Amino acid sequence: MIVKVCGMRDAENIRQVEQTGADWMGFIDYDRSPRYVKGVPEYLPASLQKVGVFVNASLPHIQERIADWRLDFVQLHGKESPDFCQQLRPTGVKVIKAFSLHTPEDVQATEEYVPYCDYFLFDTPCKEYGGSGKTFDWELLTHYQGSVPFLLSGGLNPTSLEALSAFHHPQWAGIDLNSGFEQAPGIKDAASLSTFIHSFKQNKYNF
Numbered sequence: 001m002i003v004k005v006c007g008m009r010d011a012e013n014i015r016q017v018e019q020t021g022a023d024w025m026g027f028i029d030y031d032r033s034p035r036y037v038k039g040v041p042e043y044l045p046a047s048l049q050k051v052g053v054f055v056n057a058s059l060p061h062i063q064e065r066i067a068d069w070r071l072d073f074v075q076l077h078g079k080e081s082p083d084f085c086q087q088l089r090p091t092g093v094k095v096i097k098a099f100s101l102h103t104p105e106d107v108q109a110t111e112e113y114v115p116y117c118d119y120f121l122f123d124t125p126c127k128e129y130g131g132s133g134k135t136f137d138w139e140l141l142t143h144y145q146g147s148v149p150f151l152l153s154g155g156l157n158p159t160s161l162e163a164l165s166a167f168h169h170p171q172w173a174g175i176d177l178n179s180g181f182e183q184a185p186g187i188k189d190a191a192s193l194s195t196f197i198h199s200f201k202q203n204k205y206n207f
């Protein structure tokens with residue numbers, strides 16, 4: 001299973017989190033987020049896949065960030081269309097489309113994105129677009145029968161292991177961790193992440 005830690009920006013903290021067993025690290029390029037990375041992060045991890053997180057950014061802006069932040073993935077949290085996702089294909093980065101899930105209709109809306117995305121990320125609806133710290137009703141995912149693998153996101157924290165161990169879905173590919181492991185916006189508790197990730201990867205979902 002993939003573990004993504006999102007909302008990083010401090011060089012020393014990035015180095016600490018690089019050692020926790022996480023697979024992907026997310027950097028937020030949205031200036032209304034308390035985790036906004038202005039410019040280029042002082043340190044970019046060498047051993048983790050780098051994910052740039054955008055909210056309704058333009059294609060040229062994202063292309064610039066792909067080069068500057070040496071991104072492996074682009075994660076789109078706004079109202080980006082399937083066509084926009086398709087336009088990112090020639091850049092060579094993998095595309096993650098985030099969806100806020102509130103109703104079964106929200107799940108159905110993912111279908112037209114299938115040809116243009118490598119992963120989906122299912123998150124809690126909130127006016128800030130992400131980082132709410134709140135969980136959504138995972139039962140909604142019984143309505144998801146698509147072929148694109150997804151990361152489970154929204155409000156995961158050190159107490160979430162039991163709920164995760166009870167969750168099953170054939171397309172479940174990983175988890176996304178953010179505000180539930182923070183000491184301050186953008187600063188993660190590396191020790192807590194390390195313990196959690198170790199337990200998560202040790203259990204039966206490490207396939």
Ligand SMILES: O=C(O)c1ccccc1NCC(=O)[C@H](O)[C@H](O)COP(=O)(O)O
Binds near residue numbers: 035077123124128156
């Ligand atoms: O985290 C943010 O501040 C944020 C702001 C705007 C768009 C996306 C954002 N985060 C993207 C993520 O992938 C988060 O990890 C995801 O929303 C879950 O966050 P949390 O509920 O805090 O675990």
